[in-house]
Amino acid sequence: MLDIEDLDVIVKEDGKKILNKLSLNIKAGEIHAIMGPNGTGKSTLSKVILGHYKYEVVGGDILFNGQSIKNLTTDERARFGIFLAMQDPITIEGLNNSEFLKTAVNEKTKEKVDLYSFIKELNELLGKLKLNQSIFHRSLNQGFSGGEKKKNEVLQLRILKPKLIILDELDSGLDVDSLKVVCENINEYLKDNTDTSVLIITHYPRILDYIKPNFVHIIKDGTIVRTGDMSLALQIEKDGYGSINNIEEAGLNA
Amino acid sequence: MHKIIVDNDSIILQNENYLDIEKNKDVTLYLFGEGKTIINVLEDCKLTVYHLGVDISNDIQINLNGKNSEVKYYYSVVNYQDNVLKIVINHNSSNTYSNVYNHGVNVLDKSLRFEVSGVVPKNILGCSCNQENRIINMSNGKSMICPNLLIDYFDVSSSHAAYIGKFSDDVLFYLMSRGISREKSYSLLIKSFLVPTDIDKEKVEDFMVNIENI
Ligand SMILES: Nc1ncnc2c1ncn2[C@@H]1O[C@H](COP(=O)(O)OP(=O)(O)OP(=O)(O)O)[C@@H](O)[C@H]1O
Ligand SMILES: [Mg+2]
Numbered sequence: 001m002l003d004i005e006d007l008d009v010i011v012k013e014d015g016k017k018i019l020n021k022l023s024l025n026i027k028a029g030e031i032h033a034i035m036g037p038n039g040t041g042k043s044t045l046s047k048v049i050l051g052h053y054k055y056e057v058v059g060g061d062i063l064f065n066g067q068s069i070k071n072l073t074t075d076e077r078a079r080f081g082i083f084l085a086m087q088d089p090i091t092i093e094g095l096n097n098s099e100f101l102k103t104a105v106n107e108k109t110k111e112k113v114d115l116y117s118f119i120k121e122l123n124e125l126l127g128k129l130k131l132n133q134s135i136f137h138r139s140l141n142q143g144f145s146g147g148e149k150k151k152n153e154v155l156q157l158r159i160l161k162p163k164l165i166i167l168d169e170l171d172s173g174l175d176v177d178s179l180k181v182v183c184e185n186i187n188e189y190l191k192d193n194t195d196t197s198v199l200i201i202t203h204y205p206r207i208l209d210y211i212k213p214n215f216v217h218i219i220k221d222g223t224i225v226r227t228g229d230m231s232l233a234l235q236i237e238k239d240g241y242g243s244i245n246n247i248e249e250a251g252l253n254a
Numbered sequence: 255m256h257k258i259i260v261d262n263d264s265i266i267l268q269n270e271n272y273l274d275i276e277k278n279k280d281v282t283l284y285l286f287g288e289g290k291t292i293i294n295v296l297e298d299c300k301l302t303v304y305h306l307g308v309d310i311s312n313d314i315q316i317n318l319n320g321k322n323s324e325v326k327y328y329y330s331v332v333n334y335q336d337n338v339l340k341i342v343i344n345h346n347s348s349n350t351y352s353n354v355y356n357h358g359v360n361v362l363d364k365s366l367r368f369e370v371s372g373v374v375p376k377n378i379l380g381c382s383c384n385q386e387n388r389i390i391n392m393s394n395g396k397s398m399i400c401p402n403l404l405i406d407y408f409d410v411s412s413s414h415a416a417y418i419g420k421f422s423d424d425v426l427f428y429l430m431s432r433g434i435s436r437e438k439s440y441s442l443l444i445k446s447f448l449v450p451t452d453i454d455k456e457k458v459e460d461f462m463v464n465i466e467n468i
Contacts (some may be wrong), residue, residue: 050431053423074322090428094446102430103442139451156432 001065001197002026002049002164009041009048009222018044019056020222026164027196032210035201035233036219037241039182042201043087045219046168048072050084056241066166079108081163085153085170087201091141097152098122098136101159108160123160146173154182157188166199171207184208205233206243218244275299277320284457288312292423296320297347304453305459307331314341318350329356330448332464333366342371345410348379356387357447360395361468371402374410383412390421390447392468444468 002024009019018041026032029077034042034102048055049062062070069077092100101122105113126133131152132139139151141149150173165186171179185236187210190196200211208230218226218241225233226244271289275281277296281305285291288310295301297320302328305312305328316325325409338382345353346400352372360366372383383405398417429439444465449455 001450022368047427050427073436074427075433075435075439078431084429086431092428092443092446094449094451096446096451097443100432100442103438104434107438110432137377139446142278160432184428216308221323 001028001195002229003048003063003066004045004060004200005063006060007045007048007057007062009044009055010058012054012056015033018222019048021035021060022219022223023060024224025196026199026203030195030215031190031198031200031211031212031213031218032221033200033202033207034224035203035216035236042219043168044222044252046166046199046201049166050077075107078160080163082165082166083157083162084166085150085157085168086228087154087168087172089141089149091139091144093139093142095140096136097140100140101156104156104160121159122155125155125185126158127156128181128185130178131155143158147175147178150174151178151182154185158185159213161193162196165192165198166195166201168201169203170200171202171204179207180190180210183207186211205230205237208233220244271416272341275301275323279342282454283453285430286461291315292317292359294327294417295323297408298322301326301330302326304328304330304450304458306330306458308464309335309337311337312339314339315344315354316352318342318347321347322349323347324351327352327354327356328450328453329354329359330450332448332468333360333407334362334364335408336365336369338369340369342373343383344379345374345383346376349383350378354385354386354387355371355450356385358389358397359392359444359448359465360389360397363394363396365396365398367398367400369400369402370414371394371404372412372414373404374407374412376406378407378413379409381385381410385414387415388417388447390444393421411415416446435452437461441466441468 004022004024007019007022036042057070061068064080099130102113131151152169174182216228216230217224271291275295278298280300285303285305286307290313290317296316310331339356354370356368356370358366364388368387370385370387372385374381374383385399385401387399389399397418399418401414401416403412405412412453426439448465
């Protein structure tokens, strides 16, 4: 589904190199996790997949279902079915949350949204996410608590029905109960959409207890330095990233 | 000349551009068009004004003449030519409250200027006088904001905020990351910027069509 090949990325403004020959291959239905110290390029990777304006791909390629997307606009990539739940969702004063959602669905399907079924679906999801109905009538993320913002990202995810889900620190800002609710919600979606893939960016294995990854990658200095399974995430939690350099591949997989 | 839709029959029109807002009334006023207007607000009256238009210049004076009177003024303009908004709020009585929100989208390379004054004379007590002025430049227009708070007494709370610039790229990225095209994203942003949330949209349909066409 997603093939990232030797990706080199710089910050447009100052030319600073962020991603360094990063390669990552995610097949349909697979769940991957990326962990790594602060400032190693995890969020940058997630934004570059969606063509963020601040970054420039100077080498390598990003393929989605075999097609290079690196020259497409952000909205085109999104309409292909890539969804990024952001680390810090922004606030837009005056933009009604439900109008925003309706527009997004409209743009994707290119048909007028059937209001009745749209509202029914929204209400069901709100209930499942334990979100208050009032968030529809409010401005996008304005005055939302940290947890409500994250839930609102998942609400959008469910409504837009992506093929590739990227979760950038979804777990930050969520209390233990909310994390469970949100993960169950995503799992419910994955159960119905078995060929949807997920890329989870996180610092903590807890979220991976709920959404179980097939692969865990460690990123350092803008490149993936190790790939393993869930045990790698647990090892990081126990011993920190310093331990990574000292462990042989063989020992890891044992 | 103004075309006026009144939400409430308590407005006495003395002259096309002179309005007295009666005592003790909550009044919502929809103003369209341009001209010179004086509005007198009497005791215990809460006035909300939505003033919207395309290519309008205005010279507006609001006199908070009665105790405990309040005004909220929402001015939204789409600008293609050279235009000026002058608005003066006179706090002529104690415990009066004003909040002015002036929003403009300057589409082309012409000039748009907001001159906004809040006046609280000596010995007028317990007033609150606030203004927020924002202009979005879509091209290289000459936009200017001149805020004045002429306050002659210490017992006043006041604030002002001003912004001239573009819509933020981060906001655009967020909208586009949800599959919304650049064009449609701009149109959503313009709408949320120019159409106040509590407005009765049916009363401003013409204006909504105008902003769809920017
Ligand atoms: N627009 C930018 N301008 C300058 N530097 C940037 C920019 N974006 C990212 N960087 C730098 O690139 C590096 C990677 O940032 P990124 O946000 O991807 O880190 P991260 O791995 O997500 O970290 P965290 O775990 O703290 O969220 C950091 O050093 C950051 O300061
Ligand atoms: Mg990050």
